[in-house]
Amino acid sequence: MSKRKTALITGVTGQDGSYLAEFLLSKGYDVHGCIRRSSTDYRERIDHIEGNPDFHLHYADLSDSVSLVKLIGEVKPDEIYNLAAQSHVQVSFDVPEYTANVDALGVLRILEAVRLCGLADTCRIYQASTSELFGRVEEVPQRETTPFHPYSPYAVAKQYGYWIIREYRDAYHMFCCNGILFNHESERRGETFVTRKITLAASRIKYGLQEKLYLGNLSSRRDWGYAKDYIECMWLILQSDEPDDYVIATGEQHTVREFALLAFHDVGIELEFTGEGPDEKGIDKATGRTLIEVSPDFYRPTDVVNLLGDPTKAKAKLGWNPQKTSFEELVKIMADSDLRKAEAEARTRDLRQ
Numbered sequence: 001m002s003k004r005k006t007a008l009i010t011g012v013t014g015q016d017g018s019y020l021a022e023f024l025l026s027k028g029y030d031v032h033g034c035i036r037r038s039s040t041d042y043r044e045r046i047d048h049i050e051g052n053p054d055f056h057l058h059y060a061d062l063s064d065s066v067s068l069v070k071l072i073g074e075v076k077p078d079e080i081y082n083l084a085a086q087s088h089v090q091v092s093f094d095v096p097e098y099t100a101n102v103d104a105l106g107v108l109r110i111l112e113a114v115r116l117c118g119l120a121d122t123c124r125i126y127q128a129s130t131s132e133l134f135g136r137v138e139e140v141p142q143r144e145t146t147p148f149h150p151y152s153p154y155a156v157a158k159q160y161g162y163w164i165i166r167e168y169r170d171a172y173h174m175f176c177c178n179g180i181l182f183n184h185e186s187e188r189r190g191e192t193f194v195t196r197k198i199t200l201a202a203s204r205i206k207y208g209l210q211e212k213l214y215l216g217n218l219s220s221r222r223d224w225g226y227a228k229d230y231i232e233c234m235w236l237i238l239q240s241d242e243p244d245d246y247v248i249a250t251g252e253q254h255t256v257r258e259f260a261l262l263a264f265h266d267v268g269i270e271l272e273f274t275g276e277g278p279d280e281k282g283i284d285k286a287t288g289r290t291l292i293e294v295s296p297d298f299y300r301p302t303d304v305v306n307l308l309g310d311p312t313k314a315k316a317k318l319g320w321n322p323q324k325t326s327f328e329e330l331v332k333i334m335a336d337s338d339l340r341k342a343e344a345e346a347r348t349r350d351l352r353q
């Protein structure tokens, strides 16, 4: 019988980390997750697996080498999934130094910890790279060979992470890989990313819990996939015979405006957009009420506006299906989930009145 595998996930409390933990547990892994101290102990995404005897949590921080050496030395993982990051692009303009520390040097700290613990020949490492590396895109669609042009402090930090993974692969023959993942969303997506912000607002507006939604660049285009489908690909990348880097995307592109139209439709509100630029508005066709307005607060100093991935390599080499969940299904999954939350909130409000 083959030995049971041990995996370490950094960023286990995040959207991807929580799905990956579930996925690896279902595959029979011993799963260790790295969490960081916070005054609120917010662990909503992993609450339901915390009692599982094969799931273990440890305190560590990507900005603290000692904590990583200690953790990796104790757990001795066969696979590390480095998902921890300051992952919000707009926030990276406000906290650029911290973003660089965690998203760039954090990757180096993991790689060095693995070497220091004598695991360089046995431990496989997945790095959460990103389509933001393509930034101010030099080719459409973007593939593994497309030149990078990072366009935010987040993307610049992630660029270091990408290259240090490749360097350790070449220099020390370590099995480390980059998954260049395009935007992937879910009902667990952080509430300030644009998709979740929209499905939450549409649902809350439907139940009279919110008046309006303020957004930034409605014309920005993204290749949006479903996080649950993308998790499988992270795992497939580490099961390959040779370490390599892969673009993970659906190959389909939509604007923020299209996402909003569909999300509002899914909660029963038909919108139409009128006006242009900062004067554009989303109007409820049935009532004439303005439900969406543009606020320059959500404009970025530099914005990435044309992301579309080419998943051909992942399809051919990993046998991964990039279109398991369609765009329409993704929006519906998110809208349905937020509609249930808003309904419960409205019921509590009505009981209190």
Ligand code: NAP
Pocket (backbone or CB within 6 Å): 010, 011, 012, 013, 014, 015, 016, 017, 034, 035, 036, 038, 060, 061, 062, 063, 082, 083, 084, 085, 086, 087, 088, 102, 128, 129, 130, 131, 180, 181, 182, 183, 184, 185, 190
């Ligand atoms: P997320 O929901 O923001 O989760 C980020 C995770 O990193 C959280 O568990 C967070 O912990 C943890 N973290 C942040 N700073 C840390 C630190 N200093 N030390 C240890 N842990 C830290 O992000 P996600 O959407 O799941 O994305 C996962 C990874 O993929 C990230 O690296 C992201 O940059 C990258 N990525 C995401 C996408 C996407 O569309 N989702 C696409 C491409 C790449 P707390 O819960 O304590 O904050």
Ligand code: F7E
Pocket (backbone or CB within 6 Å): 087, 088, 089, 090, 129, 130, 131, 132, 181, 182, 183, 184, 192, 193, 194, 195, 197, 214, 215, 216, 217, 218, 220, 221, 222, 256, 298, 299, 300, 303, 304, 305
């Ligand atoms: O923005 C525009 C915004 O914040 C998408 C992270 O997971 O994916 C994510 O980064 C687009 C941008 O995601 C609002 O200007 C308009 O053009 O949802 P987002 P992101 O910046 O693409 C990549 C692949 C990652 O690696 C990151 O970790 O939508 N937009 N109005 C808005 N964006 C936000 N957040 N809020 C708005 O009101």
